[in-house]
Amino acid sequence: MHDSQDQVRFEMLVLPHLDAAYNLARWLLRSGADAEDVAQEALLRSYRFFNSFQGGDVRAWLLQIVRNTCYTHLEKNRCAKDMTEFDEELHGPPSPTPEALAIAGDNRARLTQALESLSPRYREVIVLRELEGCSYKEIATIISIPVGTVMSTLSRARRQLQLALCNPAREGGQP
Amino acid sequence: MSCDRVGIALQSYFDQELDVIDASEFERHLERCSDCVGALEDLESLSSSINAAQLYERAPATFRKRILADIGAATPVAIRPARSVWSWLAVAAALILVAYTGWRVVSSDRSGDYESAFASDILDAHLRSLQPGHLTDVVSTDQHTVKPWFDGKLDFSPPVKDFGDQGFALQGGRIDIVHGRTVAALVYARQKHSFNVFIWPTDEKDAGPRSGSQRGYQWIEWRQEGMEFCAVSDAVPSTLAQLQRLLAE
Numbered sequence: 284m285h286d287s288q289d290q291v292r293f294e295m296l297v298l299p300h301l302d303a304a305y306n307l308a309r310w311l312l313r314s315g316a317d318a319e320d321v322a323q324e325a326l327l328r329s330y331r332f333f334n335s336f337q338g339g340d341v342r343a344w345l346l347q348i349v350r351n352t353c354y355t356h357l358e359k360n361r362c363a364k365d366m367t368e369f370d371e372e373l374h375g376p377p378s379p380t381p382e383a384l385a386i387a388g389d390n391r392a393r394l395t396q397a398l399e400s401l402s403p404r405y406r407e408v409i410v411l412r413e414l415e416g417c418s419y420k421e422i423a424t425i426i427s428i429p430v431g432t433v434m435s436t437l438s439r440a441r442r443q444l445q446l447a448l449c450n451p452a453r454e455g456g457q458p
Numbered sequence: 459m460s461c462d463r464v465g466i467a468l469q470s471y472f473d474q475e476l477d478v479i480d481a482s483e484f485e486r487h488l489e490r491c492s493d494c495v496g497a498l499e500d501l502e503s504l505s506s507s508i509n510a511a512q513l514y515e516r517a518p519a520t521f522r523k524r525i526l527a528d529i530g531a532a533t534p535v536a537i538r539p540a541r542s543v544w545s546w547l548a549v550a551a552a553l554i555l556v557a558y559t560g561w562r563v564v565s566s567d568r569s570g571d572y573e574s575a576f577a578s579d580i581l582d583a584h585l586r587s588l589q590p591g592h593l594t595d596v597v598s599t600d601q602h603t604v605k606p607w608f609d610g611k612l613d614f615s616p617p618v619k620d621f622g623d624q625g626f627a628l629q630g631g632r633i634d635i636v637h638g639r640t641v642a643a644l645v646y647a648r649q650k651h652s653f654n655v656f657i658w659p660t661d662e663k664d665a666g667p668r669s670g671s672q673r674g675y676q677w678i679e680w681r682q683e684g685m686e687f688c689a690v691s692d693a694v695p696s697t698l699a700q701l702q703r704l705l706a707e
Contacts, residue, residue, distance in 0.1 A: 305517035394511035413508045
């Protein structure tokens, strides 16, 4: 299906973004082991579809495939909780006890906990913007939504993350 | 927060997504809006805690290997310097044995082995460097700028010469990885052709030059005064040989 020329081109253009692919999958799936499997599947798909890549932003193109593969995986595994839009009014994060947080209490654990408590839709925009450094336009391409929706989603996601950080256990009294 | 610009406008400013005019207009607004200043500080503090937490998860080495295996990538992870030394020894031993038994050994046996193991690695490095923005880390036609640039970046000091007068203008240099080791790469240009010259230290005796071609590119390789050189280009063999002679002088 591919000649060696294609392979060289794929290695040059796509392989530099392996970390980006893995990182997005890791945060969407909240598991390193699942991320390896699903990102591998995504990479294979991208290799199969590589002929259809018309040039342009290869990272956004790849991450779009990674994201779609992750969502398919989440749906297949019926992570109902994951697929539900986060509702600030009703749900708190899967709350760890304050003691557990104090034990694991470093900054990284705290942030990980808070980020993983967000819905995938919020988590992905945070990951793409804050970790991957994508522009609004790139995020719009990856998620296939308009730039305006990127802005509003990102804004809500950040507010949500701030809330999760301020009040990790979300014990009563929170609106 | 009462200011109605707290939200999308503020966030776009924070994310540097506003154009220059809108951004400077927003900065004027910031001077007199404490709501926005406060909200901006919140965004900054969130962003810096995310940064400080180093949440970015890099792909494990096993993952990289799986992908390379998947797409049938032949060389990049399989060939290590240690192995190539052994394969050289094996080739040398075979040559001696064959010579003793009186068989005629043609050099193409050796270069065939060499080509499969090594030239493709060199060529990959050459092709990578031709991607926009990858050719040079230090851009200079002055050998006295390029040579010191390598200091502290390598465990050896590569010879750097400009041959602008002879038609091969030095373009600059960079650090590259070939065969799993860090090497110096010098970049020359002649007409529209780019030439990469990879240099790294070797313990082996002076030898060469030997040449070959792969995927439409030419390579030429030799060892001289404790350094191994390999020049690669899409130029015709005679042009590459000319550059080799200049470098070897």
